[in-house]
Structures are given as structure tokens and as C-alpha cells.
Amino acid sequence: MYLKPYPDQRNQQCEGGISVKGIVLGTDFITDILLVSLNLKPPLRLLPGDFGTQVALRTLCEAIVKAACKRLDLSPSELSAEYRPAITESGKFGQEAEIFIYDTLPGGAGFARRVGEMGLDVFRDALGILEDCQSCDASCYRCLRNFQNKRDHELLDRRSGAMLLRYLLDGIMIPPDLSKTDEMLYQDLLRQKVADIIFSRNERIVVPGIGDIIAPILANRNNGQQFVVASNSFLTPDTATTSELEEMKELLGNVILKDDILIRKNLPKATLEVIKKIGGTV
């Protein structure tokens, strides 16, 4: 028995015996489609379901559609793009994802095929859209936003999309500046006034077997337990930014990493996850 999504006063639970979860409603839609496969090498991953993955791939879809529409002189409603993890072993581990670009006209109008014929040029244009906007931090109507993608405006983040696309095109991974997200997370942790935990910033600690480490955020529990909290890139969700921190994570397991997109876009969630992991109560 499940709880009713809109319960009444008398009964909070659904009495029906055939309620199920996890159903996806779909339909057949015949059109032209271009499938683009994205491959990442470890430690880079786009984990299916991760918030960072959603943000980066949604952003990439919108940038590619905008670039393609500009080249083909189309309105943004004539082409669309979606993403999914590849249905392979690598897809499960976040090392292969797919973007599919399709004509919104039933039956297709040949636009997606023409995007495929443009080759990498359209992706270079998309990178320009992501990297060159002077008007916003994440997304605006000059770069990525339009009426068609209004439901996704909060997800669009051109810096994350640019980082991913730059890597895919040139194999270059430009490490993000994480000092700002470390500070955002630290200030929010302080605001929660967590019982029995003292947070401090950029503390030097000595880790036996590793040496001196600067902890971006240090959490000391009253029972003597110590944790290092740090933000990291959404593209390397399991890997710390320095080799010392990574070693400490592997050796002692008391390093908590939070991806930079989650911190920037949903700080309360990131903070609560950290507090839960440390075992604190707000």
C-alpha cells in the first residue's frame, strides 16, 4: 500500500491493490534523429542519475540545438535534443553517454541529418555559445535560454557544459576553481549550527603515512572523529582534487566529496548530505 499523493482526512493510504511505481509512459514518434556518442576516460564519469550529469548533459543538448538552429536558420522549436546513458557496460559506469538530436516535425524534415553532415563544426559553435557569453554566470536569454526550454532554465549551466564539451572535443580538462564552492559549503554548514561538530576552513592537519594536508573544510566531532570535506568537479565525482586528499580518502575513508554543481545549484541538499555523512544532527 502506498501513501496517497494528495491524501484526504479519512485515509492517508491508497487502498487500490494494483498501484505500481517506476512506470514510464511513452509513445512512438517517427522522425529524423542523430545519435551522438560521448566517451569519457577514468576518472571522468557522468554517472546516470547524478545531478551534475543532468545539468551538464541538459546544457550540452541546448547548446548543440542552438548552434545547429543558427547554422540551419531554424527556430528553436524545430530541433530538439535529449540525452541518456549508453545502454552498455560503460554507460552504467558513467563512461559512455548519448545525445540524440531530432526533428520535432513528425516524419522528420531532414534537419537532424544535416546536423550530422556538419561534423564537429556545430559542436565548436556550441562551445563558443557556452564559453563566450559575457552576460551571465550560468545561463541567460543571450546564450542558452529560450521559451521552449523554460522548464530547464534552472538546470542550464554553461560553465559545466563548456568544461565537458572542451574535454570531448580537445581532450583538455580545465580544472574548475573550487575555492568558491568550498566557501559556500563551509558557510552553509556553519549556518546549520550542527550539534557536537566544529567546522573550520583551510586547516593544516597531519595524516600518519601521508603527511601534511590542507583540509578545505575540517569537521571535528566531539567524540574525536575527524572528517575532511571538499568540493570536487562533477566530472570526477569519486576523485579528490589533490593526490594527498585522494590518498587519505582511500586509506582512511574520512574524506567527503561534494560535486561543485550540486553546491552551486542546490546548496541545502549538499549541506544536508554532508551533515548526514558525518553523523550530525541539525
Ligand SMILES: [Zn+2]
Ligand atoms: Zn548567458
